[in-house]
Amino acid sequence: GAGVSQTPSNKVTEKGKYVELRCDPISGHTALYWYRQSLGQGPEFLIYFQGTGAADDSGLPNDRFFAVRPEGSVSTLKIQRTERGDSAVYLCASSRGPTRTYNEQFFGPGTRLTVL
């Protein structure tokens, strides 16, 4: 596709349920990032993939959050035992890379997760 796509656009779930959020990066982009944006805040980094491996997962808040990118393209963010505090917009971005020089991160439209 022309840009980064994310599905679903909106997800409503109940406390304690399991959810999966999908990100389809720009073709050929080896780097993929997940960010979480709480209401009224700036995005916060969760995890960065280079190819299939998680190069930096320091932003994952706890072990209920997990992300995979098995073939180096599509990524899935998985949240177990969801809590109301997990409600946020989850943004995905992709870029060429990694290099020392600048590679622009292109963002998807996000998935708005609401935990009731």
Add this chain to the structure above:
Amino acid sequence: AQTVTQSQPEMSVQEAETVTLSCTYDTSESDYYLFWYKQPPSRQMILVIRQEAYKQQNATENRFSVNFQKAAKSFSLKISDSQLGDAAMYFCAYRGVIQGAQKLVFGQGTRLTINP
């Protein structure tokens, strides 16, 4: 850890006028990138302008320009000839250059309103 601070939660400007959005940051690194992103209600983060820290010249993109003060760790965005389509949330962001420092660190955002 790097931090980014935007002290103006909201700003408004008359159409065709000029507005300046403020941003300060904290880092111990000498080389890095700074960005301004625009986020309209569609949630899509759009890159407005970027600045490489090693460049003394302020970046300019059409009606958008920055005032980069490295010693003061200040990075403001000036929007000239404001247009209705400029209304959005604006986020200042920082990115390091060392290997593994690919994540963006965002400020809290400034909501810009354009008055016709």
